[in-house]
Amino acid sequence: MSSVDKQLEELKAEITNELPSDISVSDVKYEGPELVVYTRDPKKFAQNGDLIRKLASKLRKRITVRPDPDVLSPPREAEEQVLGVIPDEAGVTDLDFHEDTGEVVIEAAKPGMVIGRHGSTLRKITQEVGWTPEVVRTPPIESSTVSNVRNFLKQERDERRQILERVGRQIHREQLSDDEWVRISTLGCCREVGRASFILSTPETRILVDCGDKPGSDDVPYLQVPEALGSGANSLDAVVLTHAHLDHSALIPLLFKYGYDGPIYTTEPTRDLMGLLTLDYLDVAAKEGRTPPYESEMVREAIKHCIPLEYGDVTDIAPDVKLTFHNAGHILGSAVSHFHIGDGLYNVAFSGDIHYEDTRLFNGAVNDFPRVETLVLESTYGGRNDYQTDQEDSEQKLIDVINETHDRGGKVLIPAFAVGRSQEIMLVLEEAMRSGKIPEMPVHLDGMIWEATAIHTTYPEYLRDDLRDRIFHEDENPFLADEFNHIDAGEDERQEVADGGPAIVLSTSGMVTGGPIMSWLRHVGPDPKSRLVFVGYQAQGTLGRRIQNGWDEIPMNDRDNMGRSNTLTLKMDVETVDGFSGHADRAGLENFVKTMNPRPEKVLCVHGDERSVQDLSSALYHNYNMRTFAPKNLETFRFK
Amino acid sequence: MSSVDKQLEELKAEITNELPSDISVSDVKYEGPELVVYTRDPKKFAQNGDLIRKLASKLRKRITVRPDPDVLSPPREAEEQVLGVIPDEAGVTDLDFHEDTGEVVIEAAKPGMVIGRHGSTLRKITQEVGWTPEVVRTPPIESSTVSNVRNFLKQERDERRQILERVGRQIHREQLSDDEWVRISTLGCCREVGRASFILSTPETRILVDCGDKPGSDDVPYLQVPEALGSGANSLDAVVLTHAHLDHSALIPLLFKYGYDGPIYTTEPTRDLMGLLTLDYLDVAAKEGRTPPYESEMVREAIKHCIPLEYGDVTDIAPDVKLTFHNAGHILGSAVSHFHIGDGLYNVAFSGDIHYEDTRLFNGAVNDFPRVETLVLESTYGGRNDYQTDQEDSEQKLIDVINETHDRGGKVLIPAFAVGRSQEIMLVLEEAMRSGKIPEMPVHLDGMIWEATAIHTTYPEYLRDDLRDRIFHEDENPFLADEFNHIDAGEDERQEVADGGPAIVLSTSGMVTGGPIMSWLRHVGPDPKSRLVFVGYQAQGTLGRRIQNGWDEIPMNDRDNMGRSNTLTLKMDVETVDGFSGHADRAGLENFVKTMNPRPEKVLCVHGDERSVQDLSSALYHNYNMRTFAPKNLETFRFK
Ligand SMILES: [Zn+2]
Ligand SMILES: [Zn+2]
Ligand SMILES: [Zn+2]
Ligand SMILES: [Zn+2]
Ligand SMILES: [Zn+2]
Structure with a gap:
């Protein structure tokens, strides 16, 4: 028996033990970062309102409960029951029943009304119908991107579940090394703007953060060096995408052409925007008579491998790495990506692109983390005179x-x-x-x-x-x-x-x-x-x-x-007319760092031209007494 | 036709063109870094004393001339002729005729007398006999190591030629990348003494410098990280061994267990000493009941793959890298290893272990290079008080x-x-x-x-x-x-x-x-x-x-x-009784750097405990205004 199977067996025993004796556990599985518990008693499970929360906090896992397919009411019958629970004003536009997992995806104009106060309506659905509801919003303005992505994921549901199960087992594999170190390798966007790409690595795990192009040039990230893809694209445990701008996302689909078959962690809007922008990227290349580096099929592969996370969710993405996204204030879905490594060993945050002040569209970037020893900070406007108009x-x-x-x-x-x-x-x-x-x-x-x-x-x-x-x-x-x-x-x-x-x-x-x-x-x-x-x-x-x-x-x-x-x-x-930038200006970048508590020990200034990264690095060093760096591409820093 | 074959064909035409019309060229081949020219007229070739030197300088290659096997006199006949040319006082102890290459290896107590003034006796041998002579010294004290190595290489001669031909084609392959960078990755001996190991890499080429153990510990170089062996041990172009001490050589044979099949550049004495010391290393492990990381067979593989270079020989070891060894004054055969990268792009020297002053055994380390931008410097006695007794x-x-x-x-x-x-x-x-x-x-x-x-x-x-x-x-x-x-x-x-x-x-x-x-x-x-x-x-x-x-x-x-x-x-x-160290003391290390002309721009202080590397790094920075570093293991520095 593999170590993951043993782990799951133990979890099943532990969960059975925790539950009231009239609630059975028929199976326990990993799907991506989540632990899925199948039960023949979904309604009773839902009636004990606090059970899932208690289990999650006891096992320190994200838990989803699903009905054993055997006990499901037939979709036609369930549809009527579900619609009976949801108030009409919710504006349900689609119901999609998945008999393999007992999930019903509810698309509604007003998802809040499907969810109910503190999730009361959702709970009621399970209590009365047994199916596990999931809610998505009906786009207020019709979006072909959103509906294409949703339809595609519906259609690829089987393969997606296989991917998630595989990823889940990968994440929860046994930790092999007892060595301890944390490294960042720079594959792009150092002393330049464009082709953002980094490898975050530990003895156990290798994570690619972003994989963009460089506007106005043919330069791509240094994916060919051994520390990038190692013995092959599948030697990566995970890809993390901070936001959908092409200088961060354009070459994500290329990874699948290289044989990558693992997860992309990103936010839901970034997933959709990445789809939109990379397909356009291919279009533009074709129109300009250039051979694009991959085909649209690879964009679909990328979307299929996305595991969307919400801001603030602390998620296991490897045996020794937890990822948390925070609002970056830069574009829709943009995320400051915080990695907690080991059991308190080290913390690294990648700013991605950030806007520090509130704008009309977004709240300002979050810089409030329990701990960050090393910050990788964008420096687009890091130059000594890069102050923007209010x-x-x-x-x-x-x-x-x-x-x-x-x-x-x-x-x-x-x-x-x-x-x-x-x-x-x-x-x-x-x-x-x-x-x-x-x-x-x-x-x-x-x-x-x-x-x-x-x-x-x-x-x-x-x-x-x-x-x-x-x-x-x-x-x-x-x-x-x-x-x-x-x-x-x-x-x-x-x-x-x-x-x-x-x-x-x-x-x-x-x-x-x-x-x-x-x-x-x-x-x-x-x-x-x-x-x-x-x-x-x-x-x-x-x-x-x-x-x-x-x-x-x-x-x-x-x-x-x-x-x-x-x-x-x-x-x-x-x-x-200046001042509409999605990037923090020099003051914003300094404020982002200055108001962190605690402040990071080390800052890597990246994603800026030579002068900007040098200016910012030197200012942060002198003003806040941190160790700062202006890395070159193709370097590797060791932190622990 | 491969690009190497085309290159060889062009070289053959060029050589034919340069030679007098009565000297034929039957074949032209690479063997390791050398260009071997086969001729049906070896005697005439040898009569034109200056021909080889002229060709070598014209083609900028190391050239060896060998007789076409067809025109060779039979060994028995040749033996008599050869001995007739060499004076009796030379003390010939063995003659070994290789009909495949037309070489005769002459072992003599006094090799100088076989060579003659400016090589006159060697030339005379070819002029009169046609065979290409090669001379080795009869050990004045019988050495089982030397005779084992020589007998083994004799016995493995066929495979060795195949290796050399393959390596020769690798070295002279077409250069593929037009990117330009130079990097050093640290796999060991940073902020510690022991497990010396570095990767020197360019877009074209990856070279491992040393691969040692760490005395008093089980730590080995970080060979498992992707930047070490990349997609496998054969992604290395070359291994360079600075000297035979186990903290530099112990794990060289392990590379062959990992599938490495390329050259090890080192000096002849280092090759023999490595054989002696690694076999003893296996012995000691066995005696102490530990499982050694490789078997003695792998030591033989390593010896078989050695390409010995002499101090001062400038040698192509990759399309974009030339290697030159210089006396390091540390132990027999120890070499400061100077790498010239690209066509004037960059120069890196690895000190290996050095002794700066003359000792009874050795001249002091050479620090006289036309150019060195980055020096990787041992720091064993780099601490502020590490001065040795005279x-x-x-x-x-x-x-x-x-x-x-x-x-x-x-x-x-x-x-x-x-x-x-x-x-x-x-x-x-x-x-x-x-x-x-x-x-x-x-x-x-x-x-x-x-x-x-x-x-x-x-x-x-x-x-x-x-x-x-x-x-x-x-x-x-x-x-x-x-x-x-x-x-x-x-x-x-x-x-x-x-x-x-x-x-x-x-x-x-x-x-x-x-x-x-x-x-x-x-x-x-x-x-x-x-x-x-x-x-x-x-x-x-x-x-x-x-x-x-x-x-x-x-x-x-x-x-x-x-x-x-x-x-x-x-x-x-x-x-x-202090003062017999094979390592430069703090003064010696400073002098080594101080008297370089020009001085390097950057110095990486390695091969010393934390305090020693920090002290030396900071002293070199303050006293000579160079950029200095005390790297950690597992870092990568980019220089160009
Ligand atoms: Zn469906
Ligand atoms: Zn952006
Ligand atoms: Zn950007
Ligand atoms: Zn040594
Ligand atoms: Zn040493």
């Missing part, structure tokens, strides 16, 4: 620009990333219009912005508290405001907008490196009354940066068969 | 101790390492006796000391210049002095010595951890007139250290069936 001032400037442009009859064209900055700007515009600070006019959303917004509304739990509350009340959901229009009819619709009155256009790509913004430049660019407004960082080598620097002859990578000329003369004004 | 004073103290002991009719018992310190002490004693500073008395050599001495006399080129000259004249060879007696008849002989008059005994092990010294303690230990004299470092945890600290009740790990008691009461005096 968002209030930035908003005022944006409002002024919009008003001026409106007054002279022009249009405002804003290149923006689909994920994050677009929604932030939408919230600014919605409020400004509602409170009369700018005139009412249509706000057109082009590229993936609409879809990204839909994903945001699907996961309001990940948004700032007051915004979340507004979304819970459909009539106050700012993203549903009338002025927002989804450009979904292509060139004709754009032409119509261009020919029409004052309007605001938010369009991808954010650095003017392709996408519908190119088309908008053609339509609106020659109009001297209109304005191009940059609200985000324009990287070296991008067209956005060149335009910002004063270029007005734009080479159009023209695949247009209308015979139009290949360069475009830009006549519209160009403005830059 | 050797002159130490010798005087040893002489005084011997005289006192002799005068009161006692014996002097010196525990010593077989390799290095024993020979140094032998030289001191020989001179002292010859010049009348101590009375004539027998010096008994027990354990492997005699054998190690024999190996020293086989390779006089590796000894200090004046010592080398003395060995070349048999009657002046100090190791052949009358007073030296090889204890080769076991306990009876020891008993006889113990019962006899004044004498000096040099015996292994050097730290009194086993070996014949235990028996000598039994014989001589109870005699208050005798003295135990330590001349070398006694590590923490060894019996030697305990005795040094005043223990006089010695637990004897008794497998004696005579019923003697299990503890021994030591009545002899205990003395320590």
Whole structure:
């Protein structure tokens, strides 16, 4: 008998022992990080409201109880019973019964009403029907990404359970080494922005944190060095994805091409956004005639292997590693990733990308951990002069620009990333219009912005508290405001907008490196009354940066068969409004560290250009007396 | 056609083109780092004295010319001819004809007379006989190690040629990556003494430098981490062995158990000493009832894969790496290993263990390199107070101790390492006796000391210049002095010595951890007139250290069936005479760095306890303004 089987047998005995004698345990299994307990008495189990919590705290495991398939009522019958328990106002849109596991997935417009106060409605479902309910939100704005992911996972359910069981046994395997050390190897994003990737390793375990690309370059993480994938991609125990931006996620699917078959720990919104963004990444590559490094099949593999965690859940991901995600304030689902290693041996936190202050979209990044000895800290704006304008001032400037442009009859064209900055700007515009600070006019959303917004509304739990509350009340959901229009009819619709009155256009790509913004430049660019407004960082080598620097002859990578000329003369004004960054500025980064309690002993400054990481590293050393480093790629640090 | 085959074809054309039209080239091959040119006209080739040198400098390769087997005279005939050319005084002891390669290996007491002035006699052999001569020295003192190694290599000649051809093709393979970086990973001997082991890596190449054990512990190098052996032991391009001490060599044979099948670059004496010491290492393990990590078969594999290099030879060992060994002054064959990476990209030197000043046995360590950006420096005596007594004073103290002991009719018992310190002490004693500073008395050599001495006399080129000259004249060879007696008849002989008059005994092990010294303690230990004299470092945890600290009740790990008691009461005096260390002291280490020109930019201080590496690192930083590090094991540093 394997050590895991022995462990499960012991757990089964212990659980049986803990339960009242009239509640039977028919099986005990690991599924990913969870311990699943099958019982022939699900209703009685649910009646003892506190049982699961007690068991979980006694066994120090995440526990799920499921009915033994033998005792299940048939789905047709159960459906009626379930709907009888849930109040109509919950707006159930789908019920999906899984006879293999006794789970019923309930999709509802108002999940809170399915859950009930402190979970009372859920408990009632089990008590009365026996099935184990799981709730997901019906996207308030239809999202093809969310529904594709959900349908795909439904369809791949069998394989997914196999994956989870395998992962579960891996996590709970016997610990082999009695050596003790903790190391971080840098595979990318050191002294540069892009291709974020790290290996966190112990004698027992190897974890890959992020695996991104580098915008404006062909550079990829150093996956070929032995400390990256070791004897093969399957020598990794886990992949952890901090957030969906491509500089962190683009090459995650590639791991599956390399034969990886293990879990990706991330948040649910990051999973969906990763799907959206990596598929787009493949699309863009194809459109630009490049051979992408993997096929869309691998994106599906990645999604299939995701194990979503919520902020604050402490989760075993290896025999000697517990992972906890915390809100990073950067984009939807972005997570500061905290690793507790060994039994009190060491703690490492990877900031991922963070925003320290609250924004309209998100609460500020969490920096409150019981212990962190080493912090790996992004340094995008770590340079000594990288202070950003206050968002209030930035908003005022944006409002002024919009008003001026409106007054002279022009249009405002804003290149923006689909994920994050677009929604932030939408919230600014919605409020400004509602409170009369700018005139009412249509706000057109082009590229993936609409879809990204839909994903945001699907996961309001990940948004700032007051915004979340507004979304819970459909009539106050700012993203549903009338002025927002989804450009979904292509060139004709754009032409119509261009020919029409004052309007605001938010369009991808954010650095003017392709996408519908190119088309908008053609339509609106020659109009001297209109304005191009940059609200985000324009990287070296991008067209956005060149335009910002004063270029007005734009080479159009023209695949247009209308015979139009290949360069475009830009006549519209160009403005830059700072302060909408998703990244903490220098003050924010310092504050993030300064207000940690206790402060980390060591900080690795990464994800910034050479000057930024050096400046931040030296400032943190001098101001807070910590050991700080500005690693190079391909180095390995040992901490214990 | 592979890129190597194409390269060889081009080389053949180029060589044919360079040669006079009456000299044919029948084949061109790589054997290890050498380019072997086969010709049907070996005699003509040899008549054009300068041809090979010109070719080598033109092609920037090490070149060997061999006769096409078709044109060889039969060995019996050739033997007579060869002996006809060599003067009788050369003392030829063996001729070994290899018809597959046209080589004849000539073993002679005086190799210089076989070589002739500037190689004139060798050339004459080829001119007149056609065979390619190679010369080795007949050991002046019979050495079973040397003769075993030579016989073994003779016997494995076919497989060895296959290995060399394979290695040659590996070395000259096409370079694949155009990335540029240089890294060192630490697998052992950081903040500790023992288990020396490093990986030097580039995008193209991975080299293991040393692979030793840690005396007094079970710790071995971290070979199990992915950056060590990567996807397997064969992902290493080369192993480089700086010297034969077990803390650098003990686990080299283990690599072959792990499937390594590539070259070990080292000096010829290090190859032989490694054979001697690793076989003894297995012996000791067996005697102590431990399971050794590999079998003696693996020692033979290691010897078979050795490619011996001489000091100063610049050798291609990978497409992007050239290796040069320099005298390290530490033990016979010990080498500072200089790596030139890329075409002027970077230079790294590993000091191995060094002695900076001249000793009786060796010239001081070489520190004169065209360029070294990073130096990996041993720090055994790097502590702020680690200054050693001058050797002159130490010798005087040893002489005084011997005289006192002799005068009161006692014996002097010196525990010593077989390799290095024993020979140094032998030289001191020989001179002292010859010049009348101590009375004539027998010096008994027990354990492997005699054998190690024999190996020293086989390779006089590796000894200090004046010592080398003395060995070349048999009657002046100090190791052949009358007073030296090889204890080769076991306990009876020891008993006889113990019962006899004044004498000096040099015996292994050097730290009194086993070996014949235990028996000598039994014989001589109870005699208050005798003295135990330590001349070398006694590590923490060894019996030697305990005795040094005043223990006089010695637990004897008794497998004696005579019923003697299990503890021994030591009545002899205990003395320590410092200053015979094979390691540079703190001043020597600083001088080694200080007198480098240019000095390295970075120094990694290793091979010393925590305090020593920290002290040395900080002193080098403050005194010479270099970037210095005291790495931990399991770290990776990137330099370019
Ligand atoms: Zn289903
Ligand atoms: Zn980001
Ligand atoms: Zn990022
Ligand atoms: Zn040594
Ligand atoms: Zn050593």
